[in-house]
Amino acid sequence: MSQQVTYTVRVEFGDCDPAGIVWFPNFFRWIDAASRHFFAERGVPRWEETAQTLGVIGTPLVDTHTRFVKSASYGDTLTIAVAIPEWRDKSFLQTYRVKRGEELILECEEVRIFAAKREGGGIRAVPIPAEIRRLCE
Amino acid sequence: MSQQVTYTVRVEFGDCDPAGIVWFPNFFRWIDAASRHFFAERGVPRWEETAQTLGVIGTPLVDTHTRFVKSASYGDTLTIAVAIPEWRDKSFLQTYRVKRGEELILECEEVRIFAAKREGGGIRAVPIPAEIRRLCE
Amino acid sequence: MSQQVTYTVRVEFGDCDPAGIVWFPNFFRWIDAASRHFFAERGVPRWEETAQTLGVIGTPLVDTHTRFVKSASYGDTLTIAVAIPEWRDKSFLQTYRVKRGEELILECEEVRIFAAKREGGGIRAVPIPAEIRRLCE
């Protein structure tokens, strides 16, 4: 299992809905930023650069499972602990624990791929690039 | 199982990321709109009104599992078929099939609750209101 | 002055903030969609295609002035009347009137450019492509 990387979020007024709590798609906005932050912290270049060198345009999702434990609201500071617990041939698991201090707000487990452009539109999975995996383990 | 309700989405330029495909948190934006659309179509009043009459401020998520099958991009029209296949004591399942024509884009299954404000902040689950369940079955 | 094109928006629960009204950045989301809709209605191809044929990657803003008249909330249907009242050498005015039925919600006037990628990153304005202007007048 890879070491964890932590990403920090301030919850803003506009992230909340008429019930006064975070509107849940915003959690996925932060999770996606935390995913990219993990790679950036390990030295993985911008996707424009990997598009040139490896054909990789990003790491889209194929599956995500999230369990919401507590609500959050504006003024809260959240930390997101990100890890990659498993590498497969053409996909990897990426996990997130979102906390407010010691309180668990949500847990998320994703399957992502490294994607290349497909001829004629759309994207396709490519084998995990060895140089990226080496940086991230 | 309840009957399906369909919600239609136009994918816009700004919904797409630098890879040219829908940035996934936007799918959850549409799924949440489709969830509310289901209730509106069945005659469930606005949550401000149910807050007065039933103490219910909305239907936050407790769990969501999504499987992404194909990417989408701007100019696409997506249909989201929404159903509530199961009612539990204090929660319910809500499911979504997102398609572009006949192509499956993603499938999502959620557990949601009916929530009331909790004294001192935050929210709590309340038993499914009988009048809402009756409208939705 | 060009003819108007109309774009229609349903306001969703998640578009609203804890005050229960549309959170204003969402108006700009819809305005941008209305801008693109104007071009699509006139037969202007997707920007990926114009990137190949004309070097044009989109129509970024250089100036926007918006006057908010009334608030809106979820359940509202808004219409956005879009026009291009003026073409300049390297920019154009695009205007928006957002209404709910007969009520004016907001008015917006933008200056946009047609942009190409700049060597070394960023973007630059290009002269208005004649074939696009012809489609839009």
Add this chain to the structure above:
Amino acid sequence: MSQQVTYTVRVEFGDCDPAGIVWFPNFFRWIDAASRHFFAERGVPRWEETAQTLGVIGTPLVDTHTRFVKSASYGDTLTIAVAIPEWRDKSFLQTYRVKRGEELILECEEVRIFAAKREGGGIRAVPIPAEIRRLCE
């Protein structure tokens, strides 16, 4: 003129559009967060609290004028310098300078009001609360 408060933003992958640059409504998301940050830094309580004490539910916009100078992309860190250069009877000016290091990205000038709920729905402007103005000058 009030002193400035600075708000810092990391631009994320998902904030960018298919042209690879920040999709402009996201700038308004950050500007709104910077607006609230200004009040929070001066000790203005959460709007739920001012709703109880002063009837004030927030500071909606009535006018915004923005001039975009340079584009930004993910990986950039932006600073937003916020000030309130003018107080009027029932509105105030709030200004923003967004920079990346020394480079100006955009300038924005807004007119905002302090709003209360209106009987029967919607909002209305109230006179600037003296205690809030005192904190902010």
